[in-house]
Amino acid sequence: MDSATIQYFNLFMNYGWPLLLLLTAYFIGTYIEKRHFRRIREREDEYRSMPVVTFDTMPDDWRASASTMVSGSIVVSLDYFKRVIAGLRSIVGGRIKTYEPLLDRARREATLRMIEDARRQGYDAIFNVRLETSRLANSRGDGNGTAGVEMLAFGTAVKLGSRFSRPADTT
């Protein structure tokens, strides 16, 4: 390889490749995100009739015949593009707008999984819902990479008594 080719190669490795990685991460990530949001909205519409609340005591008129704990979780990873933007942000401060869609859909996905878990087992409503976030430690140890963020939604699911089994009725 003559020196010109070597220099072209170095140029690409130093500047072209990281840029390519960034743009690929951005475009593919955006496409996946839009698709996921669409799926989330569809499923939320499907389960909207199910009461899901954060009350920590059950409303009296629910008259539960059975109950259990249900949960749903998801682990998402922060892609390269987002991490670079967050790194730049942490110099000037402010809202990291690129993380918001990711965390939003992760939380809604976790909630949906909890609801699906309850539905699958035949329950009709969930109360005392709690949402937790935790960061998974990176095994690499350079301190800056993140293996992922876990979103957890859990609550108590109940089977409602006969009067309220189909709560979408208007009164």
Next chain:
Amino acid sequence: MRHVPRQPREGINVSATHPLVEAGTLVAGLTAIFIAIVLLLIFLIEVVLYFVPAEKEAALFRDWLPVDLVTVSPADERLYQAQLLVDRLAVYWEESPYEFRVEIDDSAVANAMALPGGLIVVTQGLLDAVESENELAFVIGHELGHFRNRDHLRALGRGIVLSMFFAVTTGSDVSGLGIKVSDLALRGFSRRQEHAADEFGLAIVHRHYGHLDEAWRLFERWHESEGNASDIVAYTSTHPQPDDRIRQLESLAQREGWSMVGEVTPLRW
């Protein structure tokens, strides 16, 4: 208490700003700030250089050798002859505070370096590539030019300061990018330094031999064998392209009216 299924409006927890727009403004804003700080640091280095004059540097680094230098045997004839040549040429820089030392690096790649304290390192590869003493004298003169402009300290200082600055202020992902961007900006500056060193070296060769025959023959050989890389590649390397250097030297020789022909001195080993 009655359950009424309703949904919140979409997009409350998400900002309306397009991610590329956010990325673009962050990058542009931060690049401007980085460049300003880098220029400030360069200015500070100049100030430091002013307060550490060459004499002090020569005294401090008098016997210093870099740790990773692999040298040839001290009994090597070329080392002896190279040192004599350096001593002969250094005479033409009258105010030089340095006692120049020569070391020969074991590497097969042709290279020559100016290091703190008046240390000139040439590689085996370079000694194999030169075909006359005139060529070697020009290379040494070029390095003497670097000493005179104190380029070697500038490059060292900049490298250290910039790495520290980026490591402190950003996370690892971003600091790598920051270093690359500023590196690119500084290479333009290096090439100006190289041309200045070339001119100094040419002047010394002329004073010593009385003519410039074969002085930059080394560049001509490199130019013939490798051709010229494109402009982008040229921009990103620290040395100017061989043909660019040849043109500068030819125009200097013409301006000064220096003779281009004379008897070429062969290598003495």
Next chain:
Amino acid sequence: MEASTAYAIPISNTESIPGKQIVEFYGVVTGNTVRAKHIGRDIMAGLKNIVGGELVGYTELLQDSRQEATERMIEQARSMGANAVVNVRFATSSISQGAAELFAYGTAVKVA
């Protein structure tokens, strides 16, 4: 530094708004923000880590974030037609180095 806690609609971390009855309930509403500190706060925090004490910069940062997250939650509630949010809970977590996520969630209800 006092946080301004005037919200557009009443919120509470109990079962109901004191003195009012819940007539309808709609569902869980959430509000979240992810914020990064800037380099100045980082340096101050580094120094404080040596002497100990309140990290005022970070306190302010998280207070502002909490305010914003709560306001987003309220906006979601209002867009559903609710006029109160009950059983509100907060959660703070760190997403990556230098970025903290703060979210607030509760149940959107109509009280009378």
